[in-house]
Amino acid sequence: MLTDTHAHLYYPEILDRLEDVLKSAIDSGIGRIIAPAVNLETSLKVLELSKANSEIYCALGIHPCDVMKVKDNELEEIESLIGSGKVVAVGETGLDYYWDVSSIDIQKEFFRKQIRIASENDLPVIVHTRNSLDDAVSIIREEYGRYPVKAHFHCFSGNRDQLRDCLSIPGVYISFCGNITYKKSGMDEVIAEVPPGRLLSETDSPFLPPVPYRGKANQPAYMIKTIEKIAEVKGTDAGELSEILSENAAEFFRFGKH
Template identity: 45%
Template sequence: MIIDTHAHLFYEDIVKDIDSVLERAAESGISRIIIPAVDYKTSIRTLKLCDKYEMLYGAVGFHPCDIKETNPDDIKLLEELTSHHKIVAIGEIGLDYYWDKTYIDKQVFFFKEQMELAKDKNLPVIIHTRNSTSDAVEIIKQSYNEKLKGQFHCFSGNETDLNEILKLYGFYLSYCGNATYKKFGDLNSLLNTPVERMLSETDTPYLTPEPHRGRKNEPSYLKYTLKKIAELKNIDNNVLEETVYNNCMKLFFTI
């Protein structure tokens, strides 16, 4: 069994084909899929999908690239959604210094506020850190206690960042389909990430792994990423899948 911890299935072009997408996922060994929202609208879409399909679970949150029009009071809207029985995390949250650096202070504010919400609701966080991992780690360390736990999704930090994260009990890392690319730039971090601290994800519809690169990504392709990671780390693929599955269950589905 495999869990895709990060698949944005709320996009309209995916929703219209969702039955086929989920059928292919199940056939490939996927047992559960977590849909991380990026704003309030996609949080609502996520809840509707989770209500309709047994294998789907959700995370609600404000993505750092989607907070320009977001107000502090909107955190209360997220809090209301966390009562849904299939919400398993707060996310996708974090910092993004790649697309726009003009509102970093606002990104930091919402990152901190959503981490506090996660601690209050005893939910893990799903963290986005594009070109911002070091700053994100420092902010997490400021807020860290035994209630704060989560996932560094699509990890792209350096080895110093990795070592700092590994000191934070309850935090895991995941790598996407770009791990299958010839010019994968985060190989050293991947090789030095203990399997016991790894999760599995696709980041659907992005970062499609080889041999399907160029197509829209989907959960059924997760097996290609895991196979490549097992190859790079020189471990048995079945051992990797079992360990990562247990990690996913521990973080998101163990009460």
């Protein structure tokens, strides 16, 4: 059973037809979906969705693009929700230098705090990066010296050197989104080098739909196209790769064991 480890199910284009979206996912062999949050409001939302639907699990946290908007104690409130439902990770957190460079110091502070919260609660952390991969890897490496950090670098877009750097830290897994199916993605050589044992599957729904769904809202069922692309680049069978991806997600997020 595959897991879409990253789908923002609370966007109206998905939420308004959630039943159909879940059915399509299940029909495509995707039996679990992790909905990550970006702040307190969405943390409450994904927690509620995970309680109402057996297929849905959630990650609670504050996104780097939200750190300037959060209220005092918002992270503490989010932390207090861990353990109250099917929370399998902290996130998404990380660093984003594309939208707002003025908040870099605060982003780093929130990132470190969330890594610690994750480790103290024996959970992995879901990491977003944009133009910030090297700094994010450095922080994970530093924190790894203090805590047994498990980190998922979602929507990986680095080069081969950055991939090696990332995977040199034990406990780091990565995943690719549908944009690797686009003609100009330039990611084939990176995909070729990722050991299947360190790879997770995701969509980042409703964003980054794979070919042939460009222009539509992405949804978990479309993840199969991204897996097919990875299998093609690696010269392996998509079914075999799916089995490995299924096991990786179950081992990394430990569904049902919290």
